[in-house]
Amino acid sequence: MPKWTVVITEPINEAGVRFLEQEGVEVIHLPPGSKESALLDVAPRANGFITRGGIKVTREIMIASPNLKAIGVHGIGCDHVDLAAAKDLGKVVINTPDALTVTVAEMAIAMMLSMTRRIALADKAVRTGGWTRKYSDLVGVELMGKTIGLVGLGRIGAATARRLKAFEVKLLYWSRTRHPEKECETGLEWVEFPSLLARSDILTLHVPGTTETHHLIGAAELSLMKRGAMIVNTARGRIIDEAALVEALRNGQISFAALDVFEQEPIVSDNPLLAMDNVVVTPHLAASSIEAMRRMAIQVAQGVIDVLEGREPNNRVS
Secondary structure (H helix, E strand, C coil), X not given: CCCXXXXXXXXXXXXXXXXXXXXXXXXXXXXXCCCHHHHHHHHHHCCEEEECCCCCECHHHHHCCCCCCEEEECCCCCCCECHHHHHHHCCEEECCCCCCHHHHHHHHHHHHHHHXXXXXXXXXXXXXXXXXXXXXXXXXXXXXXXXXXXXXXXXXXXXXXXXXXXXXXXXXEECCCCCHHHHHHHCCEECCHHHHXXXXXXXXXXXXXXXXXXXXXXXXXXXXXXXCEEEEECXXXXXXXHHHHHHHHHHCCEEEEEECCCCCCCCCCCCHHHHCCCEEECCCCCCXXXXXXXXXXXXXXXXXXXXXXXXXXXXXXX
16 A cells, blocks of 8 residues: 555656655646646545646645645745645645756746847748848847846846856846845845846846735836846746736837746737737746756655655745
8 A cells, every 4th residue: 555645736757756656655647737626636635746836726625635744846936835725734835946946047048048139030030031131130139248137036046147147247136135145156236126127238037926026027117127128037927017018018118028937827829928029938938948857856756755754845835
């Protein structure tokens, strides 16, 4: 008989599944595209959940899971888990922030280069006979010499800054807490938020999606930015007021945006961002590298096992 039963709500790397099975765990995989009702059906059997965010782990689901001890978040963002309910009901929530730091930092820089060098536009142009556009609207700009403003300086923000140093840029950051050691390491300069907005040629977001950061970048903030500035968001969609961003992209206040995350996911087909040539969009895959997916799967499995076996897990959220 298995010692524990763990429900995996969305597919994870096979290395994490093997880890659980080697620990004598019965693994229940929900079919791709499952809804909360599917999780509710198996919840009474579960000692642990592993979730990637596609299904909300609500108070109702936790109440329906009397044997549930651990909720493992495959990734960083826990906004799909009712953390207050988890605390009230004695469910331990863990995540895997270290596993995806490098991958998301690399994606943020890839998004910057895609904007500055018009890579997505150029690909489309070549495929549709627009070779000669390389003499007109496909002419890009260099990163070197630009001022990059980082909103937030956690693991991913700091990793992004370290990699940007090689591009010989000016690095500014704002966060509610200053990080003097990281300032020394990377040459970062801390500035107040309005100053960050006003001075940045490219703004890159690295804060969690919380009530405090909801629409942190709205119409007022966009109006403070340099005309023609660019924005990268590999964090959470709700940090930006999308309606305000669309307007800023249309009137030229913002020249380009690169977005991996959106206020509504999956993004709906009539979202105006999808019709704009000055927007690069990707389907929330900043953490999706082979290496990071394997690390996340193993780390979340280890964290869940630690909780079930009565050990204090790494990366405990609540």
